[in-house]
Amino acid sequence: MIKNKKRPILWTIAGSDCSGGAGIQADVKTGHALGMEVCTLMTANTVQNSQKLVSVNPVPVELLQQQVETLLSDKPPAAIKIGMLANNAQLDWLVKTLKRLKRQHPDLVVVCDPVMKASVGQHLMVESLAGMLYEDLLQLVDVVTPNHCEAAGLASDFNESSPPSQWAAAMIDKGCPAVLITGGHCESADTVTDELFWAEHHLALHSPRAQTGYGHGSGCSLSTALASFLAQGTLLRDAFIQAQAFMNKAFALCPQDYSYYGAVIQPTWPVEKSFYPQVVMNDAMHAVAEAGFPELGVQKLGLYPVVDSVEWLKRLMPLGLQIIQLRLKNQTEDELRDAIQQAVELARQHPQCRLFINDHWQLAIEYGAYGVHLGQEDLQALCKAELQTIQQSGIRLGISTHGAYEFVLSQQIKPSYLAIGAIFPTRTKDMTGQIQGVDNLRHLLTLRDARNTPIVAIGGITLENADSVIATGVDSIAVVTAITEADDYQTAVSGFQSRLNA
Structure with missing residues (x-):
């Protein structure tokens, strides 16, 4: 506004x-x-x-x-x-x-x-x-x-x-x-x-x-x-x-x-x-909308790191996180299989930490990951049979949204959580024209449906601006470089957690 x-x-x-x-x-x-x-x-x-x-x-x-x-x-x-x-x-x-x-x-x-x-x-x-x-x-x-x-x-x-x-x-x-x-x-x-x-x-x-x-x-x-x-x-x-x-x-x-x-x-x-x-949904989304996807069992997810390697999972999972995402890019099929299999096995050692795999839903289902995260382009590209396969597998589904239209649309299929971004400009992805800002984040939170799906804010969030994001009432904040490029990642994690738990 x-x-x-x-x-x-x-x-x-x-x-x-x-x-x-x-x-x-x-x-x-x-x-x-x-x-x-x-x-x-x-x-x-x-x-x-x-x-x-x-x-x-x-x-x-x-x-x-x-x-x-x-x-x-x-x-x-x-x-x-x-x-x-x-x-x-x-x-x-x-x-x-x-x-x-x-x-x-x-x-x-x-x-x-x-x-x-x-x-x-x-x-x-x-x-x-x-x-x-x-x-x-x-x-x-x-x-x-x-x-x-x-x-x-x-x-x-x-x-x-x-x-x-x-x-x-x-x-x-x-x-x-x-x-x-x-x-x-x-x-x-x-x-x-x-x-x-x-x-x-x-x-x-x-x-x-x-x-x-x-x-x-x-x-x-x-x-x-x-x-x-x-x-x-x-x-x-x-x-x-x-x-x-x-x-x-x-x-x-x-x-x-x-x-x-x-x-x-x-x-x-x-x-x-x-x-x-x-x-008005496409046929694939309409087919899964009534039943929706499994809930996470918790509303406040806290800090949500998004990382690009199993090595980062090993460092972060023991730090009391409730959720984490593995986002793999530019890898061969064999490399993807090996990394996702390792990630799922590692997640079993930290059952309190919900592991989401970005994009690669077939491998996430095959190896038994807790959840999969899809962007809007990937979600819209799925045919009816593919989206039903994800639903019938019982895996949790997180969806990225950018603005009111995608937020309202994505809520209609009852995902496990919704991410809203980018809140601020970010170096990890070109979000030209889609920067939401804190005011629009606050507005989108008023559009939650009765299911009250957990909402994650993502994009350009740092220790310096995190308080303004948390003040909107969002359930979680997702960060990438604020942790992976920090001088001391453990101190960065602790700093975010203390703000989220205040």
């Missing part, structure tokens, strides 16, 4: 809704709720209420350009959210403006909500805006957030029953980097599915359908929330789940009343687990 005095700046380029529910009004309320400073560039002054759209009154391009020049000198944006555009002159101006801004500010985040109709049904943009010039705009944004009807229009697919993946593929082929297709407009009894597509990735979230008529401005709020999270350095997958959690919390605050079409209520930062959507 944002605690700095200087908040990231969001520009919203959208129409004004005099009824107060959508457009710039929704964007301002959402941005402020999520710690942003919001600047407004109004494309049109609309006359509307909850029943009808009376008129759309465009703002001259010259005035929009004057606002851009003035704001750039004082409040340059970290993100831009684009909503309603009133005519082709505005669209042409915006394409040229974004090209310039992208050159000047390479890290600028742009999210486009292609508002083609008002919630009451009338068109807000002329149909030609969905043509070639709009495709030029989509190539300049980072994410576009259409509903099903808008996605079909942008994909030039007049069959609104086509799968969302087909619409997303068409937009990506036209040069749009990422597409978030919202499912709230689809008819469904209980569940709404939102889907995010980019490159080869496809993520989907299930949320309960909002039981309220207060949905005016929900699309504007979602896209602004997404832009706000991205502007604060959040990865796309995490911004996706956090923006949807924000909307679920918003709908929960609204009256359960369908007799009146009112404005959605923008809430505070979504920290409560109850508002986070369910991540």
